[in-house]
Amino acid sequence: MDANAKSPSPNGHLTTPTRLTGSEILWATLVGEGVTDVFGYPGGAILPAYDALRKFPIRHILVRHEQGAAHMADGYARASGKVGVAVATSGPGATNLVTGIATAMLDSIPMVCVTGQVSSKVLGTDAFQEVDITGVTLPVTKHNFLVNRAEDLAPALRLAFQIARSGRPGPVLVDITKDAQQATALFDFAAAKPAPYRPHPMLRVEDTGLAQAAELIRNAKRPVILAGHGVLQSGAMEQLRTLAERGQIPVALTLLGLGGFPASHPLNLGMMGMHGEAWVNDAIQGADLLIACGMRFDDRVIGTPSTYALKAKKIHIEVDPAEINKNIKVDVALVGDLAEVLELLLPRISSRGQGGRDGSAWIKTIEASKGAVAVRDIKNLPDSGHLYAAHVMHDLWRITGGNAIVVTDVGQHQMWEAQYFHHELPRSLITSGGLGTMGFALPAAIGAKIACPEKEVWVIAGDGGFQMTSPELSTIAQEKLKINIAIINNGYLGMVRQWQEFFYDKNYESTPLVSPDFVKLADAHGIAGQAVRTRAEVGAAVDEARNHAGAYLLNFMVEKEDSVYPMIPAGSSLHEMIRRPGKNPLVERSDDL
Amino acid sequence: MLHTFVSYVEDKPGVLTRVASLFRRLNINIISLTVGRSERPGLSRLTLVCEASAEAGDRIRASMFKLENVIDVDDIAGAPSVTRELALIKVAATKHTRSAIFELVEVFRARIVDLAPESLLIEMTGVESKIEGLIQVLTEGDNRILEICRSGKMTMRRGHHTSSVLRAMGAAAETERDDSANQLQQAQEGAVVQPD
Numbered sequence: 122m123d124a125n126a127k128s129p130s131p132n133g134h135l136t137t138p139t140r141l142t143g144s145e146i147l148w149a150t151l152v153g154e155g156v157t158d159v160f161g162y163p164g165g166a167i168l169p170a171y172d173a174l175r176k177f178p179i180r181h182i183l184v185r186h187e188q189g190a191a192h193m194a195d196g197y198a199r200a201s202g203k204v205g206v207a208v209a210t211s212g213p214g215a216t217n218l219v220t221g222i223a224t225a226m227l228d229s230i231p232m233v234c235v236t237g238q239v240s241s242k243v244l245g246t247d248a249f250q251e252v253d254i255t256g257v258t259l260p261v262t263k264h265n266f267l268v269n270r271a272e273d274l275a276p277a278l279r280l281a282f283q284i285a286r287s288g289r290p291g292p293v294l295v296d297i298t299k300d301a302q303q304a305t306a307l308f309d310f311a312a313a314k315p316a317p318y319r320p321h322p323m324l325r326v327e328d329t330g331l332a333q334a335a336e337l338i339r340n341a342k343r344p345v346i347l348a349g350h351g352v353l354q355s356g357a358m359e360q361l362r363t364l365a366e367r368g369q370i371p372v373a374l375t376l377l378g379l380g381g382f383p384a385s386h387p388l389n390l391g392m393m394g395m396h397g398e399a400w401v402n403d404a405i406q407g408a409d410l411l412i413a414c415g416m417r418f419d420d421r422v423i424g425t426p427s428t429y430a431l432k433a434k435k436i437h438i439e440v441d442p443a444e445i446n447k448n449i450k451v452d453v454a455l456v457g458d459l460a461e462v463l464e465l466l467l468p469r470i471s472s473r474g475q476g477g478r479d480g481s482a483w484i485k486t487i488e489a490s491k492g493a494v495a496v497r498d499i500k501n502l503p504d505s506g507h508l509y510a511a512h513v514m515h516d517l518w519r520i521t522g523g524n525a526i527v528v529t530d531v532g533q534h535q536m537w538e539a540q541y542f543h544h545e546l547p548r549s550l551i552t553s554g555g556l557g558t559m560g561f562a563l564p565a566a567i568g569a570k571i572a573c574p575e576k577e578v579w580v581i582a583g584d585g586g587f588q589m590t591s592p593e594l595s596t597i598a599q600e601k602l603k604i605n606i607a608i609i610n611n612g613y614l615g616m617v618r619q620w621q622e623f624f625y626d627k628n629y630e631s632t633p634l635v636s637p638d639f640v641k642l643a644d645a646h647g648i649a650g651q652a653v654r655t656r657a658e659v660g661a662a663v664d665e666a667r668n669h670a671g672a673y674l675l676n677f678m679v680e681k682e683d684s685v686y687p688m689i690p691a692g693s694s695l696h697e698m699i700r701r702p703g704k705n706p707l708v709e710r711s712d713d714l
Numbered sequence: 715m716l717h718t719f720v721s722y723v724e725d726k727p728g729v730l731t732r733v734a735s736l737f738r739r740l741n742i743n744i745i746s747l748t749v750g751r752s753e754r755p756g757l758s759r760l761t762l763v764c765e766a767s768a769e770a771g772d773r774i775r776a777s778m779f780k781l782e783n784v785i786d787v788d789d790i791a792g793a794p795s796v797t798r799e800l801a802l803i804k805v806a807a808t809k810h811t812r813s814a815i816f817e818l819v820e821v822f823r824a825r826i827v828d829l830a831p832e833s834l835l836i837e838m839t840g841v842e843s844k845i846e847g848l849i850q851v852l853t854e855g856d857n858r859i860l861e862i863c864r865s866g867k868m869t870m871r872r873g874h875h876t877s878s879v880l881r882a883m884g885a886a887a888e889t890e891r892d893d894s895a896n897q898l899q900q901a902q903e904g905a906v907v908q909p910d
Contacts, residue, residue: 255728259735264782267728284782322786322879323776442776446769 138309143271143302144173147235150278152177153310156206158571159235160184160193164210165250167237169302182571182600185592187214189564191221192590194232196568199551200526200576202356204231204285205568211237212250215296216257220558222292223261227555228377229354231290233281234262241269241298255296263291269298271306275313287318289441290354323442326457326465333453334412334436335469338368341410341434343483346372347393347422350554351415351440351459352381353547360463361414362386367472369480371487373401375416376539377554384523384543390487394422395689396536400490402695408433415439415459418448419555420691428694438462508656510534510609510679514541516659517579517607520667525577526551526569530562530586532616534609536685538581560589563606567593570602577605577667584610584636594646597672605666606650606674608639611681619684623699643674650674716745717771718763718790718797718869722880724783725751725758732781733760740774742766746866754883757785761869786879794872800865801845802827803836806858815857822848833860842867 141149147170151159158180163171174181184190187209194205205225209218215236225232239248255265264284266277274297281293338344352361358381365372365388372382373393382389390401405411411433416422423429426448435451437444438459445454455462471477514537517527523543528551529535535552544550551569553561562582570578587608597604609615618632643650649669653662653676666673686701723729730749737744745763752759766774771789778787807815812834819826819836822844828835838848845864852859 256731259732260739263780321776321779323772323779441780443773443780445772445776447773 138307138312140305141308142169142173142305143274143297144170145176146271146274146306146308147278147297147302148173148177148179149308150275150310150313151179151206154279154282155203158182158197159206159208160190160197160568160571161208161235162187162190162210162214164212164214164237166211166239166299167208167214167235167297167302168210169299170208170235170237170297180571181208182567182596184564185595186590187217188221188560189567189590189593189596191218191232191234192224192558192561192564193568193571194234195221195225195228195230195561196528196551196565197572198225198230198232198568199228199565200548200569201572202548203572204233204282207232207234209234209236210250211239211254212252214250215254216252218294219258219261220556221564222258222294224553224556224558224561225292226261226263228553229290229350230292231285232292233278233285234258234292234294235278236294236296237302238267238269238296238298240300242300244269244298255294258294261292262294265294265296267296267298269301271301271304274301274306275308275310276315279310279313280315283315283318288321321442321456324440324457325442326455326462330453330455331466331469334455334466337410337434337436337453338370338412338470339478341370341478343404343408343486344368344370344410344412344480345390345404345408345433346370347375347405347411347413347416348372348378348381349375349414349416350377350381351438352378355415355440355459355461356547357415357460357463358382358547360460360467363467364412364414364463364470367467367470368478369473369484370412371404371480371484373397373405375419375422375554376535376552378416379539380544380547380549383545385545388484392539394419395424395691396540396685396687398491398540399687399698399700400487402689402698403490404487405430405433406694406696411435413437413439413451414463417441417444420448423448424689424695424697425692428696430695438466506655507680508654508659508677509683510537510611510677511541512656513607513609513653513659513677513679514538514581517581517663518542520660520663521577521579523549525549525579526566526573527579527581528552528562528566528569530580530582531557531559532583532586532614533611533619533683533685534581534583534615536616537609540685559583559586562586563590563593564596566604566606567596567600567602570604571600578603580604580606582606582608583615584608584612584639585614585634587639588636591642594643594648598646598648602672603670604672606643606672608674608676609679610636610639610676611679611683612636613681615683616685618682619688622682622684623688624690639674639676643672648672648674650676652676652678654678715765715768716763717766717774718761718795718867719775719778720788720790720869720871721760721762721778721784722752722754722757722786723749723760723781724785725756726783729758729783730760732783733762733778736777736781737762737764737774740766740777742770742774748866748868754880761867763867785883786877788871788877790869790871795869796872797841797867797869798839799842799845799867801836801838801848802861802863803838803849803852803859804833804861805836805852806832806860807834808832811857814855815852818848818851818855824848 190207194207198205437451566580614632640650687698749760824838
C-alpha cells in the first residue's frame with residue numbers, strides 16, 4: 122500500500138485504518154472517489170446506508186422513481202465527464218434502475234449503481250423484495266458485484282469506479298446485502314485501491330497501421346471523417362480539429378458526436394445517418410476514404426452494410442477491439458484511445474502547404490450539393506400561421522446563443538434538435554442515442570444541472586416521452602433547480618406516427634395521445650409555464666423562461682402531422698432517402714431535385 | 715467453422731455465467747465447454763468450442779476479453795495443438811459377453827475401470843473420432859450401452875507456447891509495477907507467440 126496516498130475519508134483528512142460499519146464504508150469510499158452528489162431512493166434493504174448518509178459531505182437528490190435516479194446519474198456523467206452514482210433499494214428499486222442502466226450501457230456512460238440487497242442469510246430464498254439484480258443486470262452492465270461482507274465493500278466499490286471510467290466506459294452495479302451494511306470492518310481507503318488497470322490486450326496501434334492510414338489520407342481524393350461519441354469520451358476535440366484542418370477533410374458527426382466538432386466550422390458537414398442531411402450521406406456514399414473516429418458504424422448511421430460507402434477505404438480508430446469489423450469491414454484498424462492514436466497519427470499528416478493533400482475540389486463538390494439547403498434560414502420562410510418544431514429549435518439555438526446544455530428525449534423532436542440546434546461545444550447535447558429511451562430527458566437534465574449548476578439547462582421533450590418521467594418535476598421543485606423545459610407537443614407519439622405514415626399506410630394505431638395541460642401540471646408543482654401557439658410568440662416565451670428565477674415550462678403546440686426529413690427507411694441504403702415533400706413550408710427546392 | 719478458445723478466467727462464483735451469457739447474447743451455440751483448475755492459483759482454465767463464421771473469431775475473442783473476470787483468451791484456430799476428450803461408457807455385460815468387449819477395449823487402447831456382474835465401465839481418452847469409433851463398434855456388436863459420459867474437449871497448443879498476457883502476469887508477480895504504459899506494451903499482443 123502507498124503510505125503517501127491521501128485518503129479522504131469521512132472528514133477528509135488522511136486516514137489510518139478505522140473500524141466503520143459497511144454503510145459508513147460505502148459513503149467514505151464514494152467520498153474518496155470524488156463523489157459529491159448521488160441520486161437515489163431509500164427502502165428497506167438500503168436503509169442502513171441511508172442512516173449513515175448524513176455524516177458524509179454528499180448531496181443526496183431524492184428522485185420520484187429509480188429509473189429517474191439512473192438517468193440523473195447518467196446525465197450527470199455526460200455533462201461533467203465524472204462518474205454518476207445512483208442508489209436504490211433491493212427488489213423493485215433495483216429493477217426500476219434497469220432501463221437507466223441499459224441506456225448508459227448502450228451509450229458507454231461511466232456510472233456506478235449501488236443497490237441494497239436482502240441479508241446474506243436469506244439470499245436465494247425469495248425473501249421480501251429480493252431479486253437477483255446482478256443476474257438481471259448482467260447483460261446491461263460493464264460489470265457487477267454482489268458484496269456480502271463489509272470488508273469486501275471498499276475494494277469492490279473502488280474497482281467499480283475503475284471499471285466504469287476505464288477503456289470504453291460503462292455502468293457498473295454494486296449490490297450490497299443488508300448485513301454487510303450493518304457489520305463493521307477496518308476501512309483503509311488506500312489499501313482498497315484496485316490493481317493497476319489492465320488495458321484490453323487487443324489494443325493495437327502499430328507503426329505499419331499508422332503509416333497505412335497516413336498513406337490513405339495523403340492519397341484520398343474524397344475523404345470524410347466520421348466523428349462519434351468517442352471524440353467526447355476521449356477528449357479528442359483538439360486532435361480531431363487538427364486532423365480535419367491539416368488534411369482539409371470534411372467531418373460528419375453521429376448524433377452522440379454532436380458538439381465534438383464545432384457546428385460553425387467550415388469543414389463541419391453535420392449529422393450523418395437516418396435523419397442526416399442529403400449532402401452528408403451523399404458525401405459518405407461517394408467518399409473514397411472514411412476515417413471513423415470513436416464511432417461504431419451503428420445501423421442508424423450506415424443504413425444497410427451491403428451498400429454502405431462501397432467505394433471507400435476505411436480507417437477505424439476505436440477503443441473497443443470488439444467493434445472492429447463488427448458491422449463494416451475496415452482496411453486499417455487503429456485500436457486505442459482516440460486522442461492518443463490521433464496524437465500518433467498527426468505527425469504523419471502534412472498540411473497542404475507542406476506537400477499534403479489539396480482538399481478544395483472535394484469540399485467544393487460537397488458545397489455544391491448543399492445548394493440552397495445549406496443556406497436555409499428558417500426565420501425567413503413564410504409564416505403559414507402554423508408553429509413548426511424546427512422553428513422552435515432554431516429560435517432556441519439563436520436565443521441561447523448555443524451556450525446551453527440541451528437534454529433531449531427520444532423521437533421527432535430529438536432529430537429536429539439535432540438538425541436545427543447547432544452545437545459548438547462538447548457535452549452541450551445530452552441524449553439517449555443507442556437505446557433510444559423515452560423519458561430520458563427530464564431526469565437526465567436534473568443530473569446535468571446538478572453537475573453544472575452554472576450552466577443554462579434546457580429539456581426538450583415530446584408530449585409522449587415527457588409523461589414517462591414527468592413525476593421528476595417534483596424533484597426539480599424539491600431541489601429548487603433552474604431548469605427550462607420545452608415540450609414539443611403535437612398530440613401524437615410523433616416518430617411512431619411518422620413511421621405509420623410512411624410505412625403503414627397512415628394507420629395511426631395507438632399513436633394519438635391525450636395529455637394533461639402541461640402548464641397546469643407544472644403549476645401544480647410550483648413551476649411556472651405557458652403555452653406557445655404561434656411563431657411570433659416563441660421569442661418572448663423563451664426569454665420569459667430564461668429570465669424567470671425558477672424552473673419554467675413551455676408547452677409548444679406544434680403542427681400535428683409534421684415529419685422529420687430527410688429520412689432513410691430502416692435497413693435501406695444511405696442514398697435511398699425520403700426527401701422533404703413540396704407541400705412542407707420548410708422545403709428547399711434544390712432538395713427536391 | 716469450428717472455433718476453439720482456450721481461456722484463463724478467475725475462479726469465482728458467476729464467472730461461467732458471464733462467459734456463457736456472452737455466447738448467448740451473440741446467438742452462438744456452445745458445442746463443448748470444459749472448465750477446471752489451471753497451473754495458476756485462483757485461475758481456472760476453460761476450453762470452449764463453438765460454431766461461428768470464420769471472421770467471428772477476433773470479435774468473440776475481443777468480447778471475451780471485455781469480461782472483467784477473463785484474464786486471457788487464445789483462439790486456437792489452425793495452430794498445432796493437442797485435443798483430447800475423456801469418455802466413460804457403461805456397457806451391459808455378463809461373464810459370457812465380456813471377453814468380446816475386452817478385445818475391443820484393447821484395440822482402442824481404452825481401459826476397464828469397473829467390473830460388475832451385469833455391467834462394465836470403460837474409460838477412454840482420445841480425439842472425438844476415436845471415441846465415436848468405440849461407441850459405434852460397441853453398438854454394432856449388439857452390446858447394450860447403458861450410459862455415456864463425455865467430458866467435452868480439452869485443447870493445448872504444442873511446443874513451448876505462452877501468451878504475452880500470461881507472461882506479463884508472471885513478470886508482474888516478480889516486480890511490483892504500476893506503469894500502465896509498460897503494461898500496455900506487454901499486453902499489446904495478446905495472441906500467440908510461436909514456439910522458439
